[in-house]
Amino acid sequence: MSRLATTGIALFVSILGVALVPAAQAKQIAAYPSPGVKVASPTTQISFRGVKPRALGPIRVRGSRSGFHSGRIEAHSDGNGVSFLPAKPFYNQERVTVSSRRNTFAGTGKRSRHFYTFATGLIVPKTWRPEPQVPARGATPPDWTSYKTFRYKVPDVNIKTSEPGANDGLVFFAPRTNGPMIVDREGNLVYYDPGLRITDFRVQNYLGKPVLTWWRRAQVGNRVASFYTILNRNYKVIKQFHAGNGYTSDPHEFTMAGPDTAFVNGFRTVIMDLRRFGGLKRTPVMDNVAQEIDLKTGLVMWEWHSIGNVRINETYMPIPRKITRPFDYFHLNSIERDKDGNMLLSARHARALYKVNRRTGRIIWRMAGKKSDFKIGKGMYFAYQHDFRREANGTYSIFDNGAGGPNLPRVSKRSKGIIFRINQKKKTTRLVRSFYHPEGILSNSQGNTQVLPDGNVFVGWGDKKTCTEYNRKGDVLFDLWYSARQVTYRCYSDPWVGAPPASKIAVKSTVAGDHSRVWVSWNGDTRVATWRVLAGDPGALAYAGQTPRDGFETTLPVDGHPAAFRLIGIDADGKVIGRSKLNKLGDLTN
Structure with a gap:
C-alpha cells in the first residue's frame, strides 16, 4: 500500500473514531468533484449521488492547508443525493480528503475506498475572460424591416426555399447584437426582444411544460454577469440560475436533463506549467x-473537468508562447446523456467527441482527435464540430464545421450536418446521412443539427446566418x-404557443384622408387569427370592423375619424384572447 493511502486511512479512522463499515458491505456512491480532480474550485460544494440523505452517514472533509471543514448538508430534490456545502472556501492548490464511514466512493479502485482526494487549482481572478463580450444594444442590422407599432x-x-413536406414549426435564432427572434x-x-445578448434560444420542457430557454450575458451594476434563463408561454422569466461552484456560466450549452435539472457548462481560468508542451511556466x-x-x-448533481482528464497536447490550438x-485548449460545446447514463461531450479545439463515465469522470472513449479509439467510417470525417447528440432512434448527430476560423487550418471544403451510427464494442462508426447546403457553405464557427420528430433534419449554419430543413433523403425543403x-x-425549429400579456398589444392610429388607419401587433403572440376594432368616443366604442391577422402587424381601415380605438384579438375558435389599451387617434399605444 502506498504511503498516501496509508496516511489517508489512518487520518480517516482518527477522525471518525469508529469502525468502518467493511467495503464489501458498504454502499458505493459517486462524488463530485470526482476522485483525482486536479483543479477543483476553492468554492466547490461536494456532491454525493446514489445515496438517500438519511443513508449518507458521517462525512469528514479536510484540506491539506485549510484544515477540517464544517458545513451543512442539503438534499437534492430527487431524493437520490446530497451536497455538502463547506462553511468556508478551500485554499488554492491544496489537496482535499473526503471520508465516509458508511459508504465507499466510485473511482477509487477495484477495492472501493471509504475516502478519496481531489485538489484545488491555482485560480486566476475573474478579471480574465477568454473573449470579453458586452451586452447587445439592439444594433441596427444591415437590412431591416420597420413597423408602425414597433420602434426597433x-x-x-x-x-429562399419552401417546399411541401417541410414542418410548420416556428424558427428560433438569436443574432448576438440584436436579440432573440422567432x-x-x-x-x-x-x-x-432587442437588446438581449443571448445564445442557444429554443423551446424545451420544464416541469412538464414547454418553455423558452437561453443563456444570457447582461450588465448588472458595474459588472457583466452570465446566467441561464427559462421563460413561460407568457414570456415571463420563471427561473434564472448559473453554473455552480463559482464557475462562469458558458454560452455553449443549456440542455434540460430531466423535469427539473439541466446540463450546462462553465469555465474558470487556472495557472498551469506548459513547458513540457512547449509553452510557458505560468x-x-x-x-x-x-x-x-x-x-x-x-x-x-454532477461535475466533470477537462483539465486532468484530457491532456493539453490533445488540442489542435497552438500552444501559446x-x-x-x-488558453482555451478544449472548448467544450455540447453535453448529452447516452442511453447507458454515461455522458457524451464535444470538444471543438480537440476536434474530438468523448464518452465519459458519469460516476468516475474517466474517459470511456474518444472519437476522432489525436487519440481516437475509433475507426472513422467513410464520409464521417469531421473537425471543429458542434452539437453532439444521441437521437431517439439510437443514431447520433453532430454539426461538422470542417473549419476553425482564420487562425486555424481549413479541413473541409464544406460544412455539413451528420447522422451516424456508433458500434461502441467494435469502435466503428457508420454514416447514415450527410446534409450539405446547396451553396456549399463553410461555417467557421457555431452551428447545430436538429433531428425533428418526423425524421426531417434542421441545420443551423452558425456564422453564415442560414437555417435549412431537409427530408430524410437529404433534399432541401426549407431555407432561411x-x-x-x-x-x-x-x-x-419547434412548435410553440406564445401567450404574452394583453398589455403588450401595440396600436398605432392615424388620419388617412376621409378615413382612419389603425395598425396592431402583439409581440410574441401565436394565437390571434382575427383582429377586431372598436372605435368612437372613449366612453362609447362600437364595432368598426375586423380583418384576418396579417403577419406580425395588421392594418385595419376605419371609416371617419373616431377619437379612440380599442383592438381585440380573437383566436381561430372565435374566442377573445386579448384587448388593447385605449388608443387615441394619432397616438402609439404600447
Missing part, C-alpha cells in the same frame, strides 16, 4: 467544466437567411 428595426428574413415559415416576425488555461444542476435547489488571453451584423449560435 428588425433584421430582414429571406425565405419567425414563421413565411418569414413573418412572431417575436423579437500559463492561464481555461478549465472547461460540465455540470448537471438541480434547478429546484441550485445544487450541483505569449499571454494575451486564457437572416440579416444581422453578428451570428446566431444555433438555429432551431
Whole structure:
C-alpha cells in the first residue's frame, strides 16, 4: 500500500473514531468533484449521488492547508443525493480528503475506498475572460424591416426555399447584437426582444411544460454577469440560475436533463506549467467544466473537468508562447446523456467527441482527435464540430464545421450536418446521412443539427446566418437567411404557443384622408387569427370592423375619424384572447 493511502486511512479512522463499515458491505456512491480532480474550485460544494440523505452517514472533509471543514448538508430534490456545502472556501492548490464511514466512493479502485482526494487549482481572478463580450444594444442590422407599432428595426428574413413536406414549426435564432427572434415559415416576425445578448434560444420542457430557454450575458451594476434563463408561454422569466461552484456560466450549452435539472457548462481560468508542451511556466488555461444542476435547489448533481482528464497536447490550438488571453485548449460545446447514463461531450479545439463515465469522470472513449479509439467510417470525417447528440432512434448527430476560423487550418471544403451510427464494442462508426447546403457553405464557427420528430433534419449554419430543413433523403425543403451584423449560435425549429400579456398589444392610429388607419401587433403572440376594432368616443366604442391577422402587424381601415380605438384579438375558435389599451387617434399605444 502506498504511503498516501496509508496516511489517508489512518487520518480517516482518527477522525471518525469508529469502525468502518467493511467495503464489501458498504454502499458505493459517486462524488463530485470526482476522485483525482486536479483543479477543483476553492468554492466547490461536494456532491454525493446514489445515496438517500438519511443513508449518507458521517462525512469528514479536510484540506491539506485549510484544515477540517464544517458545513451543512442539503438534499437534492430527487431524493437520490446530497451536497455538502463547506462553511468556508478551500485554499488554492491544496489537496482535499473526503471520508465516509458508511459508504465507499466510485473511482477509487477495484477495492472501493471509504475516502478519496481531489485538489484545488491555482485560480486566476475573474478579471480574465477568454473573449470579453458586452451586452447587445439592439444594433441596427444591415437590412431591416420597420413597423408602425414597433420602434426597433428588425433584421430582414429571406425565405429562399419552401417546399411541401417541410414542418410548420416556428424558427428560433438569436443574432448576438440584436436579440432573440422567432419567425414563421413565411418569414413573418412572431417575436423579437432587442437588446438581449443571448445564445442557444429554443423551446424545451420544464416541469412538464414547454418553455423558452437561453443563456444570457447582461450588465448588472458595474459588472457583466452570465446566467441561464427559462421563460413561460407568457414570456415571463420563471427561473434564472448559473453554473455552480463559482464557475462562469458558458454560452455553449443549456440542455434540460430531466423535469427539473439541466446540463450546462462553465469555465474558470487556472495557472498551469506548459513547458513540457512547449509553452510557458505560468500559463492561464481555461478549465472547461460540465455540470448537471438541480434547478429546484441550485445544487450541483454532477461535475466533470477537462483539465486532468484530457491532456493539453490533445488540442489542435497552438500552444501559446505569449499571454494575451486564457488558453482555451478544449472548448467544450455540447453535453448529452447516452442511453447507458454515461455522458457524451464535444470538444471543438480537440476536434474530438468523448464518452465519459458519469460516476468516475474517466474517459470511456474518444472519437476522432489525436487519440481516437475509433475507426472513422467513410464520409464521417469531421473537425471543429458542434452539437453532439444521441437521437431517439439510437443514431447520433453532430454539426461538422470542417473549419476553425482564420487562425486555424481549413479541413473541409464544406460544412455539413451528420447522422451516424456508433458500434461502441467494435469502435466503428457508420454514416447514415450527410446534409450539405446547396451553396456549399463553410461555417467557421457555431452551428447545430436538429433531428425533428418526423425524421426531417434542421441545420443551423452558425456564422453564415442560414437555417435549412431537409427530408430524410437529404433534399432541401426549407431555407432561411437572416440579416444581422453578428451570428446566431444555433438555429432551431419547434412548435410553440406564445401567450404574452394583453398589455403588450401595440396600436398605432392615424388620419388617412376621409378615413382612419389603425395598425396592431402583439409581440410574441401565436394565437390571434382575427383582429377586431372598436372605435368612437372613449366612453362609447362600437364595432368598426375586423380583418384576418396579417403577419406580425395588421392594418385595419376605419371609416371617419373616431377619437379612440380599442383592438381585440380573437383566436381561430372565435374566442377573445386579448384587448388593447385605449388608443387615441394619432397616438402609439404600447
